Amino acid sequence: MNKKALAYFQSGGPTTVINSSLYGVIAEAFKHPEIGGVYGSLYGVEGLIDDNLVDLRKEDLEQIELLKQTPGAALGSSRKKLPGVEDPLFAKIIDTIERRNIGYLLVNGGNDTMDTCYRLDSFFKDQKMDVKVIGIPKTIDNDLMATDHCPGYASAARHVLNFVKMAVVDGKAYRRGKIVLVEIMGRNAGWLTASADLLAEDERPDLIYLPESPFSLEGFLKDVKEVYDRKGYAVVVLSEGLDLPRKNAGGTDSFGHSSLEGVSIHLAEAIKEKLGIGVRSMELSLPQRADPILASKIDIEEAILLGKEAVKALLAGESGKMVAIRRLSSDPYRREIFLAPVAEVANAEKFFPRGWIFSSSRLSDEFRDYLRPLVMTATHVQYDDDGVFLSAKLRLEKVR
């Protein structure tokens, strides 16, 4: 048997639709008898290092179907950053590749992961190993270069839209209410925070702060007070990555990002102290990347499509590329899939355009035209007998 096997892994923070990309990979790979084995590498690249692979052909189709509404990373994820190629870890990867006769590798993640993808591809080329590597994008931050938008973003945006509307509708309940600070994910890029701007006029937040704009505490307090005095409540959306002096909460993650005290907690304190107005801080937290109930249908479809196209690219002999989306038009929404050099994506970040930020209360129509087609369709969710969303239970049978 000289048929090359395919291995796929998930890396970085999960999104609501990363398992939809896994679904797409499975759906396409199963159609190709020329692929020797279809393997999942558990816990990202660690599965390749430790020869910890599962045979995806052993999974039940009903469970594979449910991947489309399963949050988290069904194969486990990892934040491991690859060391230099002289590290013995690379010898272990070669061992696994050779033992399992892997010729196709799919890497599903964000910009840190695309760095892993780039380095693996370069390493295999240097070693003259016949292993093709293709990246599949995912991130709720929407900050990857080359692609019009990233799978994971639209579902997170739809979660944000609905939850900010809940805060606005709830906020109107009292004659003198509170200031509600809604903290939204996005360490450096404000795409997800910005999504709240798509809400209709009477449902939208009063103020929106993105990390791409300079932030002044004085200006913030002035804006908030003006809204509160006029309306009796205020809903303010804030990116977690706002540039303001904060205490370091200690520690860094394995990619070297430091963890900071939450902006909403910090600004809530400032409001209480300086303005003496009641305030509630509301962090949308991990459901932004894990809520299958508010997933966008287009997002799921595109995550699947990119998984399928990535398999096709491998079989066509491509390597060192990331499958990406090019928008052809917004209304009606049309797009095409293309391959971008992964080196362009690795470790780079695409920020929210400064020209799309008009003020702390309004973004541009261009942004709303960009976002609208991505979030507009609701999904059909399957629930169990207790009213809880169903999720895939995989067997994860080890390759022996």
Add this chain to the structure above:
Amino acid sequence: MNKKALAYFQSGGPTTVINSSLYGVIAEAFKHPEIGGVYGSLYGVEGLIDDNLVDLRKEDLEQIELLKQTPGAALGSSRKKLPGVEDPLFAKIIDTIERRNIGYLLVNGGNDTMDTCYRLDSFFKDQKMDVKVIGIPKTIDNDLMATDHCPGYASAARHVLNFVKMAVVDGKAYRRGKIVLVEIMGRNAGWLTASADLLAEDERPDLIYLPESPFSLEGFLKDVKEVYDRKGYAVVVLSEGLDLPRKNAGGTDSFGHSSLEGVSIHLAEAIKEKLGIGVRSMELSLPQRADPILASKIDIEEAILLGKEAVKALLAGESGKMVAIRRLSSDPYRREIFLAPVAEVANAEKFFPRGWIFSSSRLSDEFRDYLRPLVMTATHVQYDDDGVFLSAKLRLEKVR
């Protein structure tokens, strides 16, 4: 014209289904031509004091229909506590009652609100005024006496169930993950926190802490460490009302409840400091009482039913009562509506039964049998063209 008018108000913290009770009141009241006017009192009892009433017969039926998926308090709410009857405010209430010829009053709220209901009923009786008053229960805390359960609870529980499952599924993504602390509403009663216990074996939280159980920080840290060492992550649900020494965050609300620093933030600090394990605290916050997407169908039906039954009780000459639910069986679920003296409910609290708490990792089967029929059915949600849930836009036309 001597036909008496009906007035309805909402009070206390909104729930996902309080506007469903308003829907029920409207649906029933519109059927009775013997009712002179159907009025909404804006911002709770304040609308009665200030003669700030709206004519509900002027609302569009399409918008009334959407009340069933509209969070917040569509007529505005209030946390105002009534002073002694010698206060001039009571003369203002009498003015409004007489000017608008109100003979029927409906008060929709929790136990503080049932105190308002009781006091208004006693006041009208003392004054020999012909004004009947009936209470309609609502609270996500499920802590009202007399009734088997409260409208608002089951929808909040379904939100909690689904969001805790998201945290669990997401938590499994890493080989060495974090400890996730999910903070759930319930100042004194643990009903809502307990609801997470209904999740299936592989989706449930590892630990559950209710305010009804004595809490020890040492025991908590020991339990958490044991789970984390065994599984590589842990999901812990905590009631906001846990009895542990905390900083007072300053201030009290108008019912005299003091505001405390969040338990999850406090315990996250303790975990970081004493165990050195990565931790994420996740407050489910106001969407617990404002998420129409995860509303329970039974909960909406019962909120409507109680609204209708309250109108019927008024027309039958009842007063000083609260419409309540008596459970006849859990499987199949059967119930009946009855009237409970509001004095039994005012200011009292129904706690989670101590006998249903087995340990910090398990509650009793009886509780799951109690909760299951209330949450099991999903609702059909209507979305707008941007994938955001629709909500009612009322005209709120003032009574002149």
